[in-house]
Amino acid sequence: MPVNLKTLFKKKEKGEKITIVSTYDYWSAKLCDEVGIDCILVGDSLGTVIKGEKHTLSVTLEEVIYHTKCVMRGVKEAFVIADMPFMSYQVSLEKAVENCGRVIKETGANAVKLEGGEEIAEIVYRLRSIGIPVVGHIGFTPQSINVFGKPAVVGKRAEEAEKLRRDFKALEDAGAFMIVLESVPTSLTKELWEKSRSIVIGIGAGKFTDGQVLVFHDIVGLFEDFKPKFVRRYLEGAKLIKEALKNFKQDVLSGKFPSEEESYG
Incomplete structure (x- = not known):
């Protein structure tokens, strides 16, 4: 049976972990689907993994649509989430709704993912109100690499932790059904997860979550340019x-x- 929102929330209620793999093409999506991976994220990480760029900022809306279409052809049951690229939703509320709607309509994906917290809450609320499920993403957000300077753990300092608490609450209140925490201290992740109504997914955020996400090419050892601490390679x-x-x-x-x-x- 195809995975849907009810399926995912039932797993959260039962304490069953949710698996998510980020990938970008037909054959890898088909393999993920065949082994029962719950969700596939067509991440803007395609900028580094597929295009060979230093960061994700150059990824375009058209590229996300193209790769999501490829993934959808390989999927029968997994829940597919399309990552909205940099500047596809930050310009205005109207442009965000238009672009997210285009991705859902043209690809058949089940949801979109946006980076940010309080500053995108209004967008999340609007999308949810018109029937577009939204995944939030806070902590280290790759689209803000020019602010961070480099990948970093976010939430160690008191002011960072408090900002993450506000962001998490804003996303939940706006209706994000799932929130990804990236490179967040385990203790803070646990605090947010224990009070959460949304599904909490970790990547470099410890085990106190509803599930984990990794990039396909990291899992199977195809990407060798760099290896974050939180990556476990299951194959070279x-x-x-x-x-x-x-x-x-x-x-x-x-x-x-x-x-x-x-x-x-």
């Missing part, structure tokens, strides 16, 4: 692939490929 995929490519090259150079069995008579 890049090493395996490079070994296969070396073997292919050697077989071509030595004349072992193609063989008679791999040729037409």
Whole structure:
């Protein structure tokens, strides 16, 4: 059965953890779906993972739509969330509604994700009121990299922790059904989670959450440019692939490929 909002909240109520994988194409989405991953996030992390950029700021609305369409073709049951890119929702309330509506309408995704807290609460409320489910994202927010300077833990200082509390409450009150906490101290995550009405998802925020999200290419070891502390690699995929490519090259150079069995008579 396809995963929906009721399914996800039932998991929260039962204390069953929710799994989310961020990925960007048909084949990886299909693999996630086939093993029962609950949600797939088409993240703007495609800027670094797919495009090879230093950050996510260059990702366009058209690119998110394109990659979300690819993901949707590989999914039968997972709940798909599309990440709204930088400046696709910050310009005005009207533009935010228009762009989020376009993503849902053109891709068939189940929800959108926005970065920010109090400052986007009105947008979240408007989207929710017209039937667009919203995922919030606070803590370290990659679209604010020019403010942070570099990836950092957010919430260690008292003023940061208090801002996160206000942001979390603002998003919940506005109707965000899910809130992602990125690079937040475990103790603060636990505090927010224990009082939460929304589904709380962690990435570098400790285990006191309703679930976890990681990038597909990190999980299987395909992305080697950098490895955040919170990433666990379950496969050294890049090493395996490079070994296969070396073997292919050697077989071509030595004349072992193609063989008679791999040729037409």
